[in-house]
Amino acid sequence: VSTAEERVRTLLDLVRERYGSGLSPEEVEHVRTGVERLVEAADAMRLVPLNNSDEPLATFVPHRAREV
Amino acid sequence: LRVASEHVFLPVRQLGQLVRDRHVSPVELAETFLDRLESLGPEYNAVVTVTRDRAMRQARNAEREILSDQYRGPLHGIPFGAKDLLATSEGIPTTWGAIPYRDQTFDYDATVLQKLEESGAVLTAKLAMVELAGGMGYRQPNASITGPGINPWNKDAWSGGSSSGSGSSVAAGLVPFAIGSETFGSILSPAGNCGVAGLRPTYGRVSRYGAMALSWTLDKLGPLCLTADDCGLVLNTIAGYDPNDPSTTKRPYQYDASDLPGQRFRLGVIKGVADGADEEVQANFRESLRVLEQVASIDEVEMLEGFPSGEVTRTILNAEAASAFEDFLETGRASELTAPEDRYGGYARMSLLATDYIRALRLRGLMAREADRVMSRYDVLVAPSRATVASALDEEFRSVAGGGAPDVMGAVGNGAGLPAISVPNGFGARGLPTGIQFMGRVYEENRVLAVARAYQSLTDWHQRHPPEAMPKN
Numbered sequence: 001v002s003t004a005e006e007r008v009r010t011l012l013d014l015v016r017e018r019y020g021s022g023l024s025p026e027e028v029e030h031v032r033t034g035v036e037r038l039v040e041a042a043d044a045m046r047l048v049p050l051n052n053s054d055e056p057l058a059t060f061v062p063h064r065a066r067e068v
Numbered sequence: 069l070r071v072a073s074e075h076v077f078l079p080v081r082q083l084g085q086l087v088r089d090r091h092v093s094p095v096e097l098a099e100t101f102l103d104r105l106e107s108l109g110p111e112y113n114a115v116v117t118v119t120r121d122r123a124m125r126q127a128r129n130a131e132r133e134i135l136s137d138q139y140r141g142p143l144h145g146i147p148f149g150a151k152d153l154l155a156t157s158e159g160i161p162t163t164w165g166a167i168p169y170r171d172q173t174f175d176y177d178a179t180v181l182q183k184l185e186e187s188g189a190v191l192t193a194k195l196a197m198v199e200l201a202g203g204m205g206y207r208q209p210n211a212s213i214t215g216p217g218i219n220p221w222n223k224d225a226w227s228g229g230s231s232s233g234s235g236s237s238v239a240a241g242l243v244p245f246a247i248g249s250e251t252f253g254s255i256l257s258p259a260g261n262c263g264v265a266g267l268r269p270t271y272g273r274v275s276r277y278g279a280m281a282l283s284w285t286l287d288k289l290g291p292l293c294l295t296a297d298d299c300g301l302v303l304n305t306i307a308g309y310d311p312n313d314p315s316t317t318k319r320p321y322q323y324d325a326s327d328l329p330g331q332r333f334r335l336g337v338i339k340g341v342a343d344g345a346d347e348e349v350q351a352n353f354r355e356s357l358r359v360l361e362q363v364a365s366i367d368e369v370e371m372l373e374g375f376p377s378g379e380v381t382r383t384i385l386n387a388e389a390a391s392a393f394e395d396f397l398e399t400g401r402a403s404e405l406t407a408p409e410d411r412y413g414g415y416a417r418m419s420l421l422a423t424d425y426i427r428a429l430r431l432r433g434l435m436a437r438e439a440d441r442v443m444s445r446y447d448v449l450v451a452p453s454r455a456t457v458a459s460a461l462d463e464e465f466r467s468v469a470g471g472g473a474p475d476v477m478g479a480v481g482n483g484a485g486l487p488a489i490s491v492p493n494g495f496g497a498r499g500l501p502t503g504i505q506f507m508g509r510v511y512e513e514n515r516v517l518a519v520a521r522a523y524q525s526l527t528d529w530h531q532r533h534p535p536e537a538m539p540k541n
Contacts, residue, residue: 012419014418014419015415015416015418015419018418019397019398019415019418022400022403023412023415027411027412030409030412030413031412031415031416032416033416034413034415034417035416035419037416038383038386038416038417038419038420038424040379041376041382041383041424042379042383042421042424042427044379045376045379045380045383045424045427045428045431046427047376048375048376048434050427050430050431054430054433054434055430056426056429056430056432056433057430057432057433057436058285058429061314
């Protein structure tokens with residue numbers, strides 16, 4: 001498993017690749033801070049064990065248009 | 069049918085009775101509040117658009133109907149304002165508080181505005197808000213097309229976000245009530261900062277159709293008013309199933325304003341919930357609990373200790389906001405936003421992994437079940453509305469979305485979709501109001517409102533108004 005720092009670098013590279021042309025070097029550094037927070041939050045969430053049966057709290061409802 | 073200056077700070081319930089009994093004219097009422105919106109609104113950066121033509125048409129209709137005994141209910145003829153993320157027809161702009169959307173218009177009204185129109189309420193203004201409801205991670209008050217929201221209690225302080233104008237307009241008597249929205253704190257924060265009542269309904273209680281989407285599974289619409297009772301009256305009108313918003317519940321809502329004599333409540337206070345709050349916030353909270361002991365038993369409770377509730381709710385918000393504004397970010401239009409941090413704040417989220425979002429949604433299930441288990445023993449949980457009084461206009465803060473101080477009530481409440489209300493409970497530093505919040509189980513708005521009403525019946529904080537905003541006779 002990669003370290004948090006490695007994941008931040010990889011994710012930041014992704015942002016830089018897609019949007020870097022519109023961001024100044026200073027703004028990219030701010031984005032790095034944002035990515036670090038995302039990774040920290042993800043790591044904190046991974047500390048909570050989940051069972052296979054723990055479903056997302058979001059219900060998908062198959063759609064069928066109302067018939068007139 | 070005269071409007072006197074003392075009517076400006078009357079609760080909706082009393083104002084409605086005066087209108088019903090023909091002691092106050094809806095047309096004069098609309099003119100009074102329109103004049104205040106136009107003259108005082110700019111002082112607080114509270115207003116985006118005054119909707120005078122529409123308001124006068126609605127007010128004349130209301131007057132005609134009431135004079136011909138066609139009274140629609142307590143909001144008939146009552147002016148109100150709507151956060152400028154609610155779609156309005158008739159060429160009225162809906163700016164989402166952001167320069168890139170300054171000329172945006174819609175050809176329909178948001179469902180809440182349709183419902184309010186059907187109740188006879190009079191739309192007088194589209195109210196200021198933090199750009200894109202704070203969804204780009206702003207960290208300072210100056211993050212809006214209208215400039216920083218200014219607090220009526222202290223003009224060097226912020227009115228709160230993101231429903232800034234909804235909070236300040238009610239506090240300053242520019243409208244008797246307003247509609248705001250909350251994804252993570254945006255109703256309770258301005259209500260607390262401005263010393264008014266702000267109700268965040270259960271997720272799905274009020275249709276979001278026509279409202280800017282920031283986070284589809286977190287966004288809620290709710291009222292800001294002078295009293296908890298008024299919040300109930302407004303919720304009674306705007307709640308309900310809407311086929312245009314599949315998240316709305318089919319459970320009916322009927323506001324119950326009855327207060328049973330001798331009624332006692334069971335209140336829970338999460339262990340350490342006020343730790344780290346300002347000294348005055350803590351002192352006012354302790355005093356509020358002392359007052360509440362007259363009508364309630366109060367227990368300290370443990371809930372979701374050590375659980376990453378903030379991370380769960382924030383991850384959901386970040387992922388959904390990134391998707392909601394993906395095109396906006398892709399086209400570089402974020403560079404036109406007011407706050408510098410909003411110009412780049414959204415890009416980090418574009419790297420959020422789908423598995424992390426799904427994990428947050430799975431943990432949300434655990435969080436919601438545990439919160440409901442704990443809360444089933446209580447009528448409401450109680451906490452300070454905010455840890456601090458309103459920040460200074462030139463002060464940077466760390467937004468909730470960006471990872472601010474822990475806010476368990478906000479994280480669990482919004483993540484699990486629970487109803488909560490903030491009402492004023494005193495004053496703190498720099499003469500600014502502090503607030504107390506009551507949070508209930510899903511669909512228990514009536515219980516939340518009953519406790520808040522009981523608190524307001526024992527205190528008079530809600531009857532105090534900013535001296536500078538008082539009408540001059």
